[in-house]
Amino acid sequence: MPPSTLADTAPADAPPGSVYSHPGFLAFLIARAVAVFATQVQAVVVAWQVYDLTRDPMALAYVGLAQFLPMLCLLLPAGDVIDRWPRKPILAISWAVGAVCSGGLWWLSGHGAAGVSGIYAVLVLYGCARAFSGPALQSLLPQVVPRAQLAQAIAANSMLMRVAGIGGPLLGGVLYALGGASLTYAACLASFLLGTLLLARVAVAPVAAAAPATGSLWTRFGAGIRFIRSRPIILGTISLDLFAVLLGGVVALLPVYAQEVLHVGPAGLGALRSAIALGEVAAGLYLSLRPFNRRVGRTMFVAVGLFGVANLVFALSPWFWLSFSALVVAGMADMVSVYIRSALVQFATPDDMRGRVHSVNMLFIGSSNELGEFRAGTSAAWLGVVPAAVAGGLCTLVVVGAWAWAFRPLRLVDRFEEAEPRP
Incomplete structure (x- = not known):
């Protein structure tokens, strides 16, 4: 039997219309929303509490490290597990573990500085749960919505993540x-539990039974890596995201620009940070209501190129209004690129490879964000902040040109359906 494809596993195509009218998707979106907000709220409060207790900047580094290392170690085996077992229970268990972690942090919040080491231990467990929840979420989506509405659902999910990135930290601070840390962790506990209960109400289409596992874990994951390398559409898509964000991102430089270039202070810095999110949310909302499905490969390269040009304008601008506008455009271009990249990966991946492919994709995204901030900071220290930002924008344009030449099949994709694997 050939590997199952998206057409084999997705619910029967619904009549044309908004994805929000699909009851299974609405339940899935609400469940994900409460879990994502709990994640964002908890991230802000843990960092604040640990620093408040220790007054040591290195303690914040340990907060990030405690969550990142288990994710780094478990993402690859998690992808194999997600390909071999039902994804909905895996996601539910991951969110239930998140609720346990919130309960542990709630209990430790009453122990003052003596509970900091316990907080790190809980965060390690939380990082383990996130290694499974991320790929499981992405792999489950094609079982929730009809194939004809998948791209629209991806846009709605991407917009949700951006909204959570804005509203979660704000809600956590409030x-x-x-009520202090105790109230916040209690709210996170309730949110994770609510998300888990709502997920039980999400109807998912059945998938073909997984083939019996053969070989070792690394052999099976090696098969996933070979699959990605053999598919120019998937390899080009996830590597373009890695290098474009790694080389061209300017988020880490915004505090320096706000203080030394634009002279707008903390309020201006907040506005600059919100400009990117504003562009992302606006584009995501539009795409979730009016998705497109023509010339998607070429449009993706144009969007990433526009992202690089917008960052160049920001790098060279001495005026706040122009810098703000450039970041809004960069956010919109990034959301269009995310929409196309995510849809192409979903359409190009057979169901029995989804867990491993999405695990690699998550690893690439995490690396581009973390290493991108490190790259921006070190470049600014060596070259100066403006030359570093200009170099990043130029590097993004070089990457776009190189990838458009090297991954011709990706550039020529017209409709998402063309990326589907053939039997």
């Missing part, structure tokens, strides 16, 4: 101000 809850902490009202």
